[in-house]
Amino acid sequence: MTAFAWILLLAAATSVDLVDEVYQIPASEWRYVEIELKQKPALVSARYQVEAGAREVRLALLRREDIERLREDLPHGHLAETPPGATGRLEYPVLLPGVYVILVDNLASHPTAVHLRVRLDFGASPGVARLSRQRQLAVVLISFAVFFGIVTFSARRLLRAIKR
Secondary structure (H helix, E strand, C coil), rough: CHHHHHHHHHHHHHEEEEEEEEEEEECCCCCEEEEECCCCEEEEEEEEEEEEEECEEEEEEEEEHHHHHCCCCCCCCEECCCCEEEEEEEEEECCCCEEEEECCCCCCCCEEEEEEEEEEECCCCCCCCCCCHHHHHHHHHHHHHHHHHHHHHHHHHHHHHHHH
């Protein structure tokens, strides 16, 4: 029973809720939440819902350098963004350590109240990829060849030992 409790505890510790708050955003303004990833890659999940006011809100994931450029009205990039709307969801695998920002942008000319939720999932293995069909087939065939080679070798040795 104790081992099961430890497994549940470790499984639950792979994700962290960073934000679950309502933000008041003035007309044509934005707010942001910093995310600092020091070591492990994580899947950044963010979603928003407009609770009152304008329905033209977007979410974007940026690097800290890009938010500084945005403050100075310079060209900037983003890693991911949602289309403008009353609700939206953003998921992006962040593989490199650094400081990132979730930006909530009110595109309308009216103030709005936005409920924002941000979660980091360290157990999602964002860097995992699948092998192509050809490589999968090659791995299976090589594994069979090695297996049957070992079985054949062992069978020969056993038969020789029995005959003596």
